Amino acid sequence: MSRDERRFEITTALEVQGLTPAELQSFADRLHASVLEASKSFPSVVAFFVGTAEEDEVEVGLRIQGVNPTELDRIATQVIDDALDLVQERGAGVSPKPSFVGSQLVVA
Amino acid sequence: MTGTKPPRQPLPRWLDNTLRVTIYWGRQALRPLAAAGVGLTSGVWAAAYADALWSPPGLWWFVALCACITVVALLEIFSKGIPALEAEVLEQKGRAEDAERDAIRRVAAAQAEARQHTKAVELAVKALLKQLSKYCNAQSHSERVSVYFYQRDKFVMIARYSMSPELEVPGRGTYPVQQGVIGAAWNSTHGTLVQVYSPNERLWDEKHIDDFGFDNATIEVLTMRPRVVAAMRIEEDGKSVGMLVFESAERSRIGQHTLDKAADSRVFEALSDVVSVCAPSTPSGVAHRVVRAQELNDRTWHDSATVTSGRPS
Numbered sequence: 037m038s039r040d041e042r043r044f045e046i047t048t049a050l051e052v053q054g055l056t057p058a059e060l061q062s063f064a065d066r067l068h069a070s071v072l073e074a075s076k077s078f079p080s081v082v083a084f085f086v087g088t089a090e091e092d093e094v095e096v097g098l099r100i101q102g103v104n105p106t107e108l109d110r111i112a113t114q115v116i117d118d119a120l121d122l123v124q125e126r127g128a129g130v131s132p133k134p135s136f137v138g139s140q141l142v143v144a
Numbered sequence: 145m146t147g148t149k150p151p152r153q154p155l156p157r158w159l160d161n162t163l164r165v166t167i168y169w170g171r172q173a174l175r176p177l178a179a180a181g182v183g184l185t186s187g188v189w190a191a192a193y194a195d196a197l198w199s200p201p202g203l204w205w206f207v208a209l210c211a212c213i214t215v216v217a218l219l220e221i222f223s224k225g226i227p228a229l230e231a232e233v234l235e236q237k238g239r240a241e242d243a244e245r246d247a248i249r250r251v252a253a254a255q256a257e258a259r260q261h262t263k264a265v266e267l268a269v270k271a272l273l274k275q276l277s278k279y280c281n282a283q284s285h286s287e288r289v290s291v292y293f294y295q296r297d298k299f300v301m302i303a304r305y306s307m308s309p310e311l312e313v314p315g316r317g318t319y320p321v322q323q324g325v326i327g328a329a330w331n332s333t334h335g336t337l338v339q340v341y342s343p344n345e346r347l348w349d350e351k352h353i354d355d356f357g358f359d360n361a362t363i364e365v366l367t368m369r370p371r372v373v374a375a376m377r378i379e380e381d382g383k384s385v386g387m388l389v390f391e392s393a394e395r396s397r398i399g400q401h402t403l404d405k406a407a408d409s410r411v412f413e414a415l416s417d418v419v420s421v422c423a424p425s426t427p428s429g430v431a432h433r434v435v436r437a438q439e440l441n442d443r444t445w446h447d448s449a450t451v452t453s454g455r456p457s
Binding site for chain 2: 087106139144
């Protein structure tokens with residue numbers, strides 16, 4: 037595989053405070069739908085996951101392929117920001133403002 | 145009967161030593177006692193029994209005086225060798241002290257020499273790190289680059305370079321192989337990992353404690369709270385031998401592109417050679433466990449192009 041065709045996995049953790057486990061799961065479900073929607077604007081995002089982690093965190097994983105590594109952070113940030121905006125717009129249920137905890141990037 | 149006298153068999157060494165020590169200490173203890181006895185008995189005999197020197201009890205005091213004088217005389221006769229013994233003891237003691245001083249000098253000289261050699265290696269590697277950070281555009285006051293070799297489940301820092309003297313200060317020196325970004329990168333499939341942290345100090349601390357196994361005491365002594373850490377495994381001749389780690393206080397300064405650029409450089413090749421020399425006890429083969437990759441593969445990934453439902457399966 038040439039360097040340009042490499043596939044990266046970037047996992048971002050977001051802290052969401054003040055939600056019950058059921059609300060956190062509901063938020064993660066809505067974020068999942070929004071990430072799917074937001075990632076359609078970025079063909080390089082080939083797969084993703086959204087899941088809960090610990091008691092007050094959600095994780096968003098993006099698998100990104102065929103881009104210059106300098107673009108990875110920007111793409112991931114944009115997809116997640118767009119997805120969070122979509123969650124806010126759709127507005128059903130609790131829509132908290134998550135805080136960025138960290139992200140981890142590896143070559144898949 | 146004629147003939148030569150058979151040579152006297154020397155005493156066993158332990159008996160000889162015991163006798164010599166006994167005589168030595170006997171002389172040391174008995175001499176003053178006997179001398180005091182001579183003084184006492186002669187005084188009592190002459191003063192208290194001046195009128196009856198040769199009849200009891202004055203006679204018994206005279207006998208006691210003679211006994212004391214005899215003891216003193218015998219001690220003098222039998223302890224002729226004592227000064228030689230004392231000289232020998234002192235000489236042996238002196239030799240032992242000389243040997244001890246010599247050993248201490250040798251150890252100190254060896255340590256100094258080892259420090260010089262270690263320092264030379266460190267300075268050479270630091271020069272390579274300086275060139276590498278310059279080549280990778282990671283040379284500012286907010287960055288540092290460190291190199292570690294792997295040894296028995298821990299990473300040992302060889303050298304660190306930063307334009308900032310504060311950031312260049314060596315931290316803990318050794319790092320457990322299962323801890324932090326370095327450990328995660330070491331265990332990853334492709335040997336690279338870029339970790340971005342929150343600028344929020346509480347979240348930064350929590351991330352290190354929860355995910356990377358740090359404790360509060362360890363966090364307190366860290367010389368830097370980086371926003372980004374980019375770590376890459378150093379491999380040489382089919383072995384994983386160490387880690388190269390870039391850290392920056394600014395989010396956008398370093399990333400995967402930094403690691404890619406470093407990996408392509410000749411300086412990194414030279415650095416890998418040096419690290420492999422420094423890491424003689426590295427395990428054979430590519431010694432890493434694919435922990436993170438397995439973790440990620442356990443997730444349910446959804447194809448962005450084909451998934452139509454928003455609900456995770």
